[in-house]
Amino acid sequence: MSARPVLVVLNGPNLNLLGEREPEIYGSQTLADVEALCRARCEELGWELDFRQTNHEGVLIDAIQEVRRSCTGLVLNAAGWTHTSVAIRDALAAVVAPVIEVHISDVHAREEFRRHSYISDVADEVIVGRGVQGYVDAVDAVVRHRS
Numbered sequence: 618m619s620a621r622p623v624l625v626v627l628n629g630p631n632l633n634l635l636g637e638r639e640p641e642i643y644g645s646q647t648l649a650d651v652e653a654l655c656r657a658r659c660e661e662l663g664w665e666l667d668f669r670q671t672n673h674e675g676v677l678i679d680a681i682q683e684v685r686r687s688c689t690g691l692v693l694n695a696a697g698w699t700h701t702s703v704a705i706r707d708a709l710a711a712v713v714a715p716v717i718e719v720h721i722s723d724v725h726a727r728e729e730f731r732r733h734s735y736i737s738d739v740a741d742e743v744i745v746g747r748g749v750q751g752y753v754d755a756v757d758a759v760v761r762h763r764s
């Protein structure tokens with residue numbers, strides 16, 4: 618087991634296409650760029666980073682269950698599942714550490730169906746519309762919610 622705090626960042630479906638997919642909405646930075654930003658912030662904090670993406674809902678639920686007791690904080694961009702998944706919400710409710718929900722775009726200023734999140738009321742903080750900087754802000758939110 619690691620002695621250092623471990624920040625877990627989980628990304629849902631289609632976020633592997635970041636940089637190519639709808640760049641007018643999500644920008645031109647890739648998921649590898651996002652990982653590098655998170656890693657740099659974690660290194661400043663002396664934390665480890667566990668950064669993952671999946672297009673399979675059950676894989677995301679297994680990942681949440683796997684880290685639910687061990688992680689220092691969980692940052693989640695559940696992408697499209699945000700608006701559909703009671704099962705992901707239920708998994709998050711079992712996470713001991715602070716949970717920060719992140720969306721690159723401003724989901725409240727887009728289609729009506731994006732305004733509802735199944736996740737927000739089990740998250741400790743919700744960050745939307747700050748582009749990929751939102752992930753770095755989410756790491757800092759974990760720091761705040763831990764203290």
Ligand code: DQA
Binds near residue numbers: 632694699719724731
């Ligand atoms: C998103 C917003 C979701 O509505 C969408 O389905 C995504 C990305 C965001 O980061 O802005 O895939 O979570």
